[in-house]
Amino acid sequence: KHFPPGPSLWFPYYGHFLSILFLHYHHTHKALAKMCRIYKSKILGFYLGPFPTVVASDEKSIRELLMKPQFQGRIDQVVSLVRVDFGEERGIIFTEGDLWQQQKRFFLRHLRDHGFGKRSEPLEVQLAAEIQDLITFLREERNHPAYQNGLALIPSIFAWGNIALLMSALTGEKFTGREGKDALNAIHWNALNFQFYTEPLAGTLTFVPFAKYLPPFFGYMKDITRLNDNLANYAKNSIRKKMDSFNEDTINCAVDAYIKMMKEAQADGDKETYFTEEQLKLVIQDFTFPASNTISGQLGFLWQQFLLHPEVQTKIQEELDRVVGRSELPNLNHRAELHYTEATIREIMRYKTLVPLSVPHKATEDANFMGYHVEKGTIMIPSLYCLHNDPDIWGDPENFRPERFLDSNGQLKKKDRTLPFGFGKRLCPGETFARQNMFMYVAGLLHNFTFSLPEGAKLPDDSKYIPGLNVHPQHFWMKVTPRS
Numbered sequence: 001k002h003f004p005p006g007p008s009l010w011f012p013y014y015g016h017f018l019s020i021l022f023l024h025y026h027h028t029h030k031a032l033a034k035m036c037r038i039y040k041s042k043i044l045g046f047y048l049g050p051f052p053t054v055v056a057s058d059e060k061s062i063r064e065l066l067m068k069p070q071f072q073g074r075i076d077q078v079v080s081l082v083r084v085d086f087g088e089e090r091g092i093i094f095t096e097g098d099l100w101q102q103q104k105r106f107f108l109r110h111l112r113d114h115g116f117g118k119r120s121e122p123l124e125v126q127l128a129a130e131i132q133d134l135i136t137f138l139r140e141e142r143n144h145p146a147y148q149n150g151l152a153l154i155p156s157i158f159a160w161g162n163i164a165l166l167m168s169a170l171t172g173e174k175f176t177g178r179e180g181k182d183a184l185n186a187i188h189w190n191a192l193n194f195q196f197y198t199e200p201l202a203g204t205l206t207f208v209p210f211a212k213y214l215p216p217f218f219g220y221m222k223d224i225t226r227l228n229d230n231l232a233n234y235a236k237n238s239i240r241k242k243m244d245s246f247n248e249d250t251i252n253c254a255v256d257a258y259i260k261m262m263k264e265a266q267a268d269g270d271k272e273t274y275f276t277e278e279q280l281k282l283v284i285q286d287f288t289f290p291a292s293n294t295i296s297g298q299l300g301f302l303w304q305q306f307l308l309h310p311e312v313q314t315k316i317q318e319e320l321d322r323v324v325g326r327s328e329l330p331n332l333n334h335r336a337e338l339h340y341t342e343a344t345i346r347e348i349m350r351y352k353t354l355v356p357l358s359v360p361h362k363a364t365e366d367a368n369f370m371g372y373h374v375e376k377g378t379i380m381i382p383s384l385y386c387l388h389n390d391p392d393i394w395g396d397p398e399n400f401r402p403e404r405f406l407d408s409n410g411q412l413k414k415k416d417r418t419l420p421f422g423f424g425k426r427l428c429p430g431e432t433f434a435r436q437n438m439f440m441y442v443a444g445l446l447h448n449f450t451f452s453l454p455e456g457a458k459l460p461d462d463s464k465y466i467p468g469l470n471v472h473p474q475h476f477w478m479k480v481t482p483r484s
């Protein structure tokens with residue numbers, strides 16, 4: 001048992017990639033799920049270009065992949081390499097080894113110091129203010145590209161507050177008034193367009209760096225590079241402003257703390273340091289990109305379900321009225337008592353797994369994996385999509401059914417077998433932030449409004465969504481009716 005089962009049709013340069021395309025042209029995660037059925041195996045093996053690739057698709061193998069220290073590397077992906085000037089990986093998402101460990105630890109610590117990823121009064125006050133601002137916007141605004149004649153553009157309206165909140169901990173920047181909203185909207189659309197352009201690039205072949213020279217990919221390189229330049233310029237400008245106003249006695253955000261480290265390394269003449277402006281730019285991108293499109297995308301998928309299953313929206317509203325009442329806005333203290341609301345959020349993260357194949361890992365040494373021999377350099381893919389759709393765990397995974405997360409007393413089950421944010425050392429650092437924000441958006445907005453299908457519009461087809469680094473719903477309009 002040296003290599004797991006997989007397709008046999010192999011082509012020069014492409015390896016087994018064309019077999020994947022053949023099984024599902026748009027969604028690699030669906031192709032791999034089909035492949036598991038064809039080869040009757042939970043573990044798959046094939047070649048992407050010259051690289052051996054192993055896919056784990058059940059709970060046991062995914063947990064082993066995510067836990068084993070030998071599998072925590074990253075591969076050079078076309079989509080990440082367009083971001084760096086000298087072809088060397090920077091940032092956190094796509095790096096490995098000492099650089100990744102040290103920088104991730106630094107940002108986790110300093111973002112937490114400024115309220116990110118924990119319960120923190122100042123950030124919760126700001127989050128509540130963002131939700132209140134959106135409620136006022138939906139009650140009073142008459143003519144905005146994302147809100148016209150009582151119709152809201154989903155999921156764009158969810159994005160602004162998340163970016164503003166992240167920036168408050170990361171760069172200390174404030175976005176106020178209409179001008180602030182326009183700036184946030186610009187960041188959101190830039191990140192989203194970058195994300196949409198990753199569509200064919202995020203297909204598995206682009207895990208192979210030379211894929212950019214192969215059809216059908218090379219046409220995309222110019223556009224995606226331009227979109228990346230916009231995001232990079234935003235990060236560069238933020239750094240420039242922070243450097244100009246830097247005062248080591250007032251560290252107001254994670255970037256201030258970083259600049260302090262950079263200056264210390266420069267003063268010591270430390271040429272080996274990871275604390276550089278180029279690295280900081282990529283970290284800002286690594287946080288701005290997910291903050292701009294993950295939470296809002298996941299909420300967009302949920303709002304689709306409110307159209308397809310209006311009873312879910314009604315049940316959340318009933319729970320909110322019972323637990324919170326009508327006179328105050330929901331806050332994070334209510335979260336532990338809003339079991340159905342929380343179960344609905346868990347269910348949408350299972351039902352529409354936002355990062356279906358996670359971010360691919362890499363074997364940094366030869367290792368044993370579930371009885372197979374895995375060589376150093378092998379691409380290791382945990383299929384979170386397969387885990388979240390495993391009939392042995394969920395029974396009827398194809399149905400959207402929040403009740404599956406509740407026990408017979410209507411209480412949230414203690415054990416949650418989903419892994420939408422991964423697990424282990426590579427766990428998504430945005431998990432707590434994302435879960436808190438999703439809860440506040442669902443609770444705050446459904447407390448105040450009912451969302452429904454505009455007259456004459458068709459119900460969405462939730463099997464159609466946009467592929468990319470993470471998947472994203474097609475944009476759609478919803479009628480917003482204030483609750484009395």
Ligand code: HEM
Nearest residue numbers: 092093290291294354355358359420421422426428430434
């Ligand atoms: C619904 C929202 C989100 C989901 C489902 C999600 C999911 C994921 C997943 C599956 C990974 C890969 C884990 C692995 O490699 O094993 C990841 C990594 C990451 N995420 Fe998220 N994420 C979300 C939101 C966010 C937010 C809001 C941020 C930051 C503001 C963020 C920042 C990151 C970073 C920096 C990494 C790289 C971690 C590493 O390589 O060590 N994510 N995320």
